[in-house]
Amino acid sequence: MIHLAIIEDNISIRGVLTDYFSAEQGYEVVLSAGSFEKFHDEWRPADTRIDVVICDIGLPGKSGIDAVWYIKSKSEKTHILMLTVFEEREKIFQSLCAGASGYMLKSTPLAEIKTGINDILNGGAAMSPKIAMQVISYFNKRKQVSAVESENLTAREIEILSFLEQGLANKAIAEQMSLSVDTVKFHIKNIYLKLQVSSRAELIAKYKQF
Amino acid sequence: MIHLAIIEDNISIRGVLTDYFSAEQGYEVVLSAGSFEKFHDEWRPADTRIDVVICDIGLPGKSGIDAVWYIKSKSEKTHILMLTVFEEREKIFQSLCAGASGYMLKSTPLAEIKTGINDILNGGAAMSPKIAMQVISYFNKRKQVSAVESENLTAREIEILSFLEQGLANKAIAEQMSLSVDTVKFHIKNIYLKLQVSSRAELIAKYKQF
DNA sequence: TAGAATTCTACCCATTTGGGTAGGCTTATT
DNA sequence: AATAAGCCTACCCAAATGGGTAGAATTCTA
Incomplete structure (x- = not known):
């Protein structure tokens, strides 16, 4: 019953x-x-x-x-x-x-x-x-992703973006990618410019999927 | 057809x-x-x-x-x-x-x-x-919330956590809550301790809902 | 009432981060 | 061949952040 x-x-x-x-x-x-x-x-x-x-x-x-x-x-x-x-x-x-x-x-x-x-x-x-x-x-991420894609992120930037979304620090990203920390910083600056944010916290909060 | x-x-x-x-x-x-x-x-x-x-x-x-x-x-x-x-x-x-x-x-x-x-x-x-x-x-947030709750965050900490998840900087949080930046930092340190992270980026990446 | 937990403030210090500038390298595109 | 775009490195500086310590007010609880 x-x-x-x-x-x-x-x-x-x-x-x-x-x-x-x-x-x-x-x-x-x-x-x-x-x-x-x-x-x-x-x-x-x-x-x-x-x-x-x-x-x-x-x-x-x-x-x-x-x-x-x-x-x-x-x-x-x-x-x-x-x-x-x-x-x-x-x-x-x-x-x-x-x-x-x-x-x-x-x-x-x-x-x-x-x-x-x-x-x-x-x-x-x-x-x-x-x-x-x-x-x-x-x-449905099709719009969200395009929101990022439409900002014309380069392949390298998208790669770094994915590490940023995982919460990694610059040093850790540099090691993962075998780059210098300065290079990582360089790319991050450009990402900020394109996505209109000014800190990694803001970036993750705004663009992280899930 | x-x-x-x-x-x-x-x-x-x-x-x-x-x-x-x-x-x-x-x-x-x-x-x-x-x-x-x-x-x-x-x-x-x-x-x-x-x-x-x-x-x-x-x-x-x-x-x-x-x-x-x-x-x-x-x-x-x-x-x-x-x-x-x-x-x-x-x-x-x-x-x-x-x-x-x-x-x-x-x-x-x-x-x-x-x-x-x-x-x-x-x-x-x-x-x-x-x-x-x-x-x-x-x-279903019932479990997820408890994941955070089980770490025994205090009411104040949960409040600050929600600002952190929005990607706000310490200064902005302090203004929003009418606190000093030092106080905000103090609470954030305790949050990090309880949630086992060591940066806001890591925190948002791990604990942000949605 | 005494102790515990929470909250708030303050200071110090090392590290990280964000922003600016600059130069060299490679790879298309024109 | 020249220009543009992307990629890498480096350095500087100011601001933000993370971590430690410490004292005081408040509220809750035993």
């Missing part, structure tokens, strides 16, 4: 979800609340096991993201599937950072939400395609 | 994919190759529009990741769905960085691959749940 909890302020959506999963075989809605505060008051982590929480992002009072932090701190094993009407980039990343296992649009059919829950319980994650795209675009 | 290309060295898998999509209404397989090199020779970007490339990761010769870079550089609008037997974290991220729009396991049913392609063409992304989990876990 899969124990579900639902946190959703819209009473009709909460009703639909609760009714649907209550009727489904193998699922049980053990808690249904209209706000994080309500959920917080009613849930006794030690007594009530919850496998998956379906949680709205835009809750009145404390947000759904706060809810994620709280739930994961109380019960590491409990998974959280965020549900929202928004496709806001920021919210998505905040939820994921907090430890959510999935993120689906409210427009998602109930059957797909059910599939998502099962995916989560099988060690996967559930994401609506549009959400997945947002997440994927986060990794 | 959706124009597909398939790059896959396993002849039987390539056959299955080619046959399936050739038979599907609205799809046309315009190119089917067993390696990136073959694909490279046969594709004329200017003449042949490709909407989606289904591409294996573990190709003989140049890898699927190289293929992604090449395809995206020649035709920005062409989407790429990576297909693989591996769930390797590194490969996933490399593909996404290169500009892939999706990543599915080879065990995925053909119908789901087809759904994935449609998701991609509708501005979404396609990911198998297990892959999505890998990606999501990348964002």
